[in-house]
Amino acid sequence: MIIRICLFLWIGVLCSLNVAAQFSDSVHYYAKYSSTGSINQTNDGRSYLLNNVAAFKISKKKIVLNADAGYVYGAQNSEQTNNDVTASLNFNLYAGNRRFFYWGLATYDRSYSLKINNRFQGGAGVAYDVIRTPTAVLNISDGPLFEHSDLILEDTIPDKYQTVRNSLRVYYKWTIKSIIVLEGSQFWQQSFTKQNDYILKSVNSVSVKLRSWLAITAALNYNRLNRTGRENLLVNYGITMEKYF
Template sequence: MSGGFATKLTAFFLFSSTILVHAQQPSSGSPQAVPLDSVLSVKPDSAVKPPPPLFDTIRYRFIGDGNFARGNVNRSLVVLRAELTFSGPAINLATNPRFTYGKQSGILAERDSYIDLFLDVFKKRRTYAFALGALETSNLRRIDLRQMAGAGVGYRVVRTKTNDLSLTNAILYESTNFREIATVSTIRNSFRVKGKHSMIQDKIRINHLTFLQPALNDFSNLRWNTIISFELPLNKWVTLRTSFENSYESVVEATRKRNDSRITFGVSVGNK
């Protein structure tokens, strides 16, 4: 190999090495490579927060009431109730089912069932909206099935640690299938007063609930219902109670009376 060729070959390799070194060095204006782990890592402050839960509080109470008499008139009455409330930031869902069973002188008098569902929107505010639906059967009033559905607004008059009082007004569609007379369908205005009051450092509680429901297309068709209970809490979970209930319906079958009243004694268990 001649000396001139070797010199040229050496110069070529030196020139190529210089170009390769400069190519591997990033320029100041070119974009820099970002490590994969830095791309995947997310700062805690920038993490997406999950939406708030629909319900964050559950309150419940189960009630057993009764009234028994023996002698000239043998009477037995059992009333089973439940109160369930699912509360959230914007929506409340509540149901108050009950079942009543009673005999008088060995003859079945009451075998009544009732279930409802209340959907309250923004109930934590002073004024709120709600929708409701209810199903009812009654051997006492000879009703095979009563259906109700409607919506309205509520207003919280007082809400303190010892007193809670609210007023509601709703428009309801009602259909009642009696055993003998023809089905009665009507539109009602339903006005309700509901209150809970505690006294003597919560040693005595008074609960009351009143419905006044005239039919808008026939004012002679009127219903009302009132229940008042006096309660003595034994501890956080158990409460002794007595209640008085009065109900009235102007449209009844020929063999039924319009007004009914009863007094019961019982106990409730729950965190409500």
């Protein structure tokens, strides 16, 4: 089932790219890498956290293809606290109105802190830009997701299951004086079959540009997986490099 969903999503992306080529020959690329972290050392112990995120985007007139990957590693007093991997592929397909579009998504993640051995999500939906200006974007998207998960519950109980969720996302980006950038995504993914089975995710950052391609970044990420009763809060700072070409 998972392989079929991934295959269908890839076919949809490729077909959409071929359709988009009929409307515009211009292609734009965007690459981004962010490395943030924190270190705390005292007489009583030491803790550290490293958060790496990479993103790549291909834009045409009628379609945008995004690929993202992230890795978080943390330890406290030589005991591992985080070893989390995420990867996603998604595309936006635009109709006549640029503010309204369809989206498709496939993600994979593994998280030591949230007790996720493996988790796959794939789905599609619609999105609308409530605000779209050169300096501000506010977008709301919604749609169903199929999920296949391999989790660890309390007392190391294995839990392999499948469900369909509703995925609601609110995304914002605000640029001030071309120097300060506030950006974030808020997710609420509720299972259609179980009320107490939901996922909350909040990713927020503030960046101060030193150059057009280099910025100092502070980030706050929150995740809660209610099925395992686990959550994490990551607050760190570092640098972000990005390039349009």
